[in-house]
Amino acid sequence: xxxxxxxxxxxxxxxxxxxxxxxxxxxxxxxxxxxxxxxxxxxxxxxxxxxxxxxxxxxxxxxxxxxxxxxxxxxxxxxxxxxxxxxxxxxxxxxxxxxxxxxxxxxxxxxxxxxxxxxxxxxxxxxxxxxxxxxxxxxxxxxxxxxxxxxxxxxxxxxxxxxxxxxxxxxxxxxxxxxxxxxxxxxxxxxxxxxxxxxxxxxxxxxxxxxxxxxxxxxxxxxxxxx
Numbered sequence: 664x665x666x667x668x669x670x671x672x673x674x675x676x677x678x679x680x681x682x683x684x685x686x687x688x689x690x691x692x693x694x695x696x697x698x699x700x701x702x703x704x705x706x707x708x709x710x711x712x713x714x715x716x717x718x719x720x721x722x723x724x725x726x727x728x729x730x731x732x733x734x735x736x737x738x739x740x741x742x743x744x745x746x747x748x749x750x751x752x753x754x755x756x757x758x759x760x761x762x763x764x765x766x767x768x769x770x771x772x773x774x775x776x777x778x779x780x781x782x783x784x785x786x787x788x789x790x791x792x793x794x795x796x797x798x799x800x801x802x803x804x805x806x807x808x809x810x811x812x813x814x815x816x817x818x819x820x821x822x823x824x825x826x827x828x829x830x831x832x833x834x835x836x837x838x839x840x841x842x843x844x845x846x847x848x849x850x851x852x853x854x855x856x857x858x859x860x861x862x863x864x865x866x867x868x869x870x871x872x873x874x875x876x877x878x879x880x881x882x883x884x885x886x887x888x889x890x
Contacts (some may be wrong), residue, residue, distance in 0.1 A: 670726045670806035674839040677810065684752070684795035685821040685829040686842040690890075691744035692853070693801040697725050700813040726809030730845070732856055735885075738875045739846040740804040740861040742852035743890065749796040756823060781813060793828065797815050802843035802852060805834055853888035 677693065677884040685691070701723045728740040760779050799820075814834050821829035833850070845852055854872050868890075873883045 669724070670809060671804060672726075672728050672804050673840040674844070675803050675805055675807055675810070676796050676837040676839055677803060677814075678835040678837075678845075679800070679820060679884045680798050680832040680835065681796060681829055682832045684793040685799070686791050686793050686823050687744075687821040687829070689744065689746070689794070690819065690854075690872070691799065692741065692873075692876065692878060693744075694725060694727060694739040694741040695805065695878050697727070697741075697810065697813050698723070698815065698835045698876040701725060704813070726806035726813070728804035728844070728857075730859075732859060737854045738853075738855065739768075740842065742802040742844050742847070743854070744799050744801060745852070746794065747800075749794055752793055752795060754791050754793060756787070756789055756791055756826065758785075760784045760786065791823065794857060802839070802847060804842050804844045805830040806836070812838060815837060849890040851888065854889045857886070857888055 705723065725739060726844065729737055730740055731737050744791065760777055777784050811834075817834070818824075818831055819827075819829045820831060823829075843852060854870070856874070857867075857869070867888055869886055870889045871884055872887050872889060873879070874885055874887060875883055877883065
């Protein structure tokens with residue numbers, strides 16, 4: 664079955680109405696969220712792996728149109744985040760040992776001290792940068808029904824969601840007349856390889872970023888023109 668026959672591709676606007684601020688960079692690509700959900704649907708709610716280990720396997724096709732830029736340079740026709748009125752702020756996440764639980768630690772029948780300067784019980788007071796907005800939206804060329812299904816269980820986006828950050832109140836989907844997934848009113852909506860850029864349309868800004876999910880995986884990172 665041809666890729667275009669497998670999905671009913673059409674231009675869409677997808678909006679996440681937010682209840683709490685989001686911990687992410689300014690780009691927050693939607694195809695990364697969709698790939699995570701697609702793997703969660705196939706593998707189950709939890710996937711155990713080592714830190715930094717790449718566990719993505721083949722065989723999963725996202726319900727998005729693909730822009731073919733060669734074996735290495737292909738990417739999904741899905742914009743990066745377009746934020747509503749947005750402000751950035753800084754907070755902290757903390758971890759510290761609860762001394763009231765010290766008698767529960769097994770020191771192997773020896774006397775011991777709980778060391779909070781390093782190791783398992785190390786205390787943390789780390790800064791986090793968040794983005795606060797009423798909504799964030801994306802533009803895609805995709806299959807509305809399939810995307811709605813993948814996002815139906817997404818209650819939070821961004822990082823530190825277990826702490827309540829990035830809570831989504833609801834998702835909204837709107838069909839559009841024009842495909843705005845890469846360009847919208849002359850504005851670049853996602854990072855693309857330099858050879859794909861209409862140099863007359865934007866002020867070219869170069870940077871190293873992922874071209875497709877998983878965006879943190881180095882083989883997917885390259886020099887791109889950024890929005």
